[in-house]
Amino acid sequence: MLCVLSCRGAAPPVPPGTLVVALESAPAILDPRYTTDANSSLVSALVTRGLTRVNERAEAGPDLAEAWQQPAPLEYRFTLRADATFADGTPLTATDVVATYRSVLDPALRSPKREALAAVADVVAADPRTVVVRLHATTAAFLETANLGILPAALAHHGPLPREEVVGAGPFRVVGTLPDGGVELAAAAASMDGTPALPRVRFRVIPDGTVRALELASGSVHLVQNALEPDLLPWLARRPDLELVISPGTTFQYLGMNFRDPRLADRRVRQALAYALDREAMVHRLLRDTARPATGLLPPSHWAYAGDVAAYPHDRTRATALLAESGLGPDARAAARRFSYKTSTVELRRRIAEVFQDELGMIGLSVDVRSYEWATFYADVRRGDFQLYALAWVGVADPDVYYRIFHSSMRPPQGNNRGAYANATMDALLEAARATLDREERRRLYAEVQRLAADDLPVIPLWWADNVVVKSRRLTGFVPAPDGDLRSLATARLEER
Amino acid sequence: MTPASRRVGAAAALLLALVLAAVAAPWIAPEDPTRQDLAATLAPPSRGHLLGQDKLGRDILSRVLHGGRVSLIVGLATVASSLVVGGAVGAVAGYAGGWLDDLLMRVVDVLLAFPGLLLAIALTAVLGASVQNVVLALCLIGWTGYARLTRGEVHRLRSREFVEAARALGAPDRRILWRHVVPLLTAPLLVQATFGMAGAIVAEASLSFLGLGAQPPTASWGAMLNDGRAFLLVAPHLTIFPGLAITLAVLALNFLGDGLRDLLDVRPATDLWR
Numbered sequence: 001m002l003c004v005l006s007c008r009g010a011a012p013p014v015p016p017g018t019l020v021v022a023l024e025s026a027p028a029i030l031d032p033r034y035t036t037d038a039n040s041s042l043v044s045a046l047v048t049r050g051l052t053r054v055n056e057r058a059e060a061g062p063d064l065a066e067a068w069q070q071p072a073p074l075e076y077r078f079t080l081r082a083d084a085t086f087a088d089g090t091p092l093t094a095t096d097v098v099a100t101y102r103s104v105l106d107p108a109l110r111s112p113k114r115e116a117l118a119a120v121a122d123v124v125a126a127d128p129r130t131v132v133v134r135l136h137a138t139t140a141a142f143l144e145t146a147n148l149g150i151l152p153a154a155l156a157h158h159g160p161l162p163r164e165e166v167v168g169a170g171p172f173r174v175v176g177t178l179p180d181g182g183v184e185l186a187a188a189a190a191s192m193d194g195t196p197a198l199p200r201v202r203f204r205v206i207p208d209g210t211v212r213a214l215e216l217a218s219g220s221v222h223l224v225q226n227a228l229e230p231d232l233l234p235w236l237a238r239r240p241d242l243e244l245v246i247s248p249g250t251t252f253q254y255l256g257m258n259f260r261d262p263r264l265a266d267r268r269v270r271q272a273l274a275y276a277l278d279r280e281a282m283v284h285r286l287l288r289d290t291a292r293p294a295t296g297l298l299p300p301s302h303w304a305y306a307g308d309v310a311a312y313p314h315d316r317t318r319a320t321a322l323l324a325e326s327g328l329g330p331d332a333r334a335a336a337r338r339f340s341y342k343t344s345t346v347e348l349r350r351r352i353a354e355v356f357q358d359e360l361g362m363i364g365l366s367v368d369v370r371s372y373e374w375a376t377f378y379a380d381v382r383r384g385d386f387q388l389y390a391l392a393w394v395g396v397a398d399p400d401v402y403y404r405i406f407h408s409s410m411r412p413p414q415g416n417n418r419g420a421y422a423n424a425t426m427d428a429l430l431e432a433a434r435a436t437l438d439r440e441e442r443r444r445l446y447a448e449v450q451r452l453a454a455d456d457l458p459v460i461p462l463w464w465a466d467n468v469v470v471k472s473r474r475l476t477g478f479v480p481a482p483d484g485d486l487r488s489l490a491t492a493r494l495e496e497r
Numbered sequence: 498m499t500p501a502s503r504r505v506g507a508a509a510a511l512l513l514a515l516v517l518a519a520v521a522a523p524w525i526a527p528e529d530p531t532r533q534d535l536a537a538t539l540a541p542p543s544r545g546h547l548l549g550q551d552k553l554g555r556d557i558l559s560r561v562l563h564g565g566r567v568s569l570i571v572g573l574a575t576v577a578s579s580l581v582v583g584g585a586v587g588a589v590a591g592y593a594g595g596w597l598d599d600l601l602m603r604v605v606d607v608l609l610a611f612p613g614l615l616l617a618i619a620l621t622a623v624l625g626a627s628v629q630n631v632v633l634a635l636c637l638i639g640w641t642g643y644a645r646l647t648r649g650e651v652h653r654l655r656s657r658e659f660v661e662a663a664r665a666l667g668a669p670d671r672r673i674l675w676r677h678v679v680p681l682l683t684a685p686l687l688v689q690a691t692f693g694m695a696g697a698i699v700a701e702a703s704l705s706f707l708g709l710g711a712q713p714p715t716a717s718w719g720a721m722l723n724d725g726r727a728f729l730l731v732a733p734h735l736t737i738f739p740g741l742a743i744t745l746a747v748l749a750l751n752f753l754g755d756g757l758r759d760l761l762d763v764r765p766a767t768d769l770w771r
Contacts, residue, residue: 285535
């Protein structure tokens, strides 16, 4: 069976000096205007660059734009780097930036990132190096969303570009796709910050975790990030040619609930669920301490993080009492105490589901675990077809993401309020927070948002996953980023054997 | 004692032991098969847990014993329902002949043209993952082998002298079929059922392995194999013991079928699953 799995989609021979990275699933889209899944975003970010770049504290810094000013509350003027070029050596000008932004804003091209740029009224080129962005309304998060990868104007007029046709200003360029759905990149000779030392990077798709571990151990794969079974980490770490690097990450794992179900609209039931789950034990025993129990969406490293929020330590007695208060105690009908829980088919996700099933069973709730392959599961979640589910938010940057997740107007397809949560106080706080540019005022408002979210539990925070990297010791100069970004590959090298 | 009867005896004894273990699982299993102990996940075999503990610290011995119940129930239910449906269709087709025979056998041909397991996967994916739907899916494709076998046997028997004699004495068709023909089908169908049950156990394990069979926290051998797959490098006992259980059950059934075929002098039967 392992042979069948490992032989699936055999890749062409690896050219010398090529770094091989194993992914769980294919980076299906590299066009930065259309990337939504984590792997596509990671690879796309190596090929393209945006006006700004978000740092580890989720603050916007310069990237293609070397500076910017805000002459009026609703206007930003970006000055592009003088040496800004695409990977093929063509100069990158304001015209390319304008074309890329306008294509995202064009409803006909149906970019999923249009909503994030909804505040943008217009983008114009003042001169070849100056881009002017005008907004409809004050939007504090604009600079963080200005990290959209820029494409050449000639390509930006089209819809989603095939992977081979994506050209950006990133340190690498796409040279081909692999039979397994992976992709191969080559160092861009015309890269703005110098040609990367790695001549090629091959992203192979290896769906099976055991095969990924075996390929790492055999040396045919050099890097795997956040795609290994926690129980395999000690086995891999014992190998002299491999290095295990664990660092705090920003991926937020949560338990989602559907407020259309009157039982889950009752805060006491949600709090009972939160008390029933033993997050500490799960993090320690199942995740082997590769995560930290979470208090909310924003991790402690985030500038807007507020830690003084309600906590839900494991307390089965309290959970049972809250359930009884809400009418779901032992006297309630069996059907009233039954919930369905949807998850993906990923082994760790299914295991977590079984622990939830067991722990909720301890407080008298019966949980049917239903695991679906990713596309079906995600479609159900987006459609609101669930009672309970677990998912993660990856790459959280500006706290304005709260607006898309918890504001009552943000039910799909407009936003990501999948559970149809509605709270007038939350709406008011989120509207006020996105309308102010004052950093301290935003911090105060988002602290209120975090406290209210912890009290009201629109989702139950589970944990922040660490960034877990297993890499060949031959790979040097690679620095894992909290959000899993791989851009430090531009300065990494693969030493000779 | 002939080699065939020795083989039948040994296989029957092994099968009986497995069946008894599965039936008595609630009483002999050392622990509740769903009881989790997160402090002892992937623990190797020990005095307290003879076959070790799984990914959630559950006792593997208890889960293997309880998993046998699922496998045997699926095997028996699939074979029984396939036997009834396939036997009836085959008997009618073989005895009636003519257009009805043609029609029923073309339906069988169409179903046999599909790869059995693939069709079962498609059916359970559409119907939803559960043990009941596994039985239904396996039965929907499993009856065809019995129908084809029964039809051939009935077709052969209907021109035999004792059938001619019964017909000459004025016995109605239904009586001839059920009193004189069907009893002679017992031996070949028994052999076929034995192989069919082995096939159904493997098919259930395959579907559960793919997440389409027994749902958590129910223990099933196939689901246990799937659960253990991610830990092959660090905890092979999660996979070895359910794999061994499947091997023993299928081996016993295949030996039993082979032995019965030799003992009862039945011609080789079609294997449904190969």
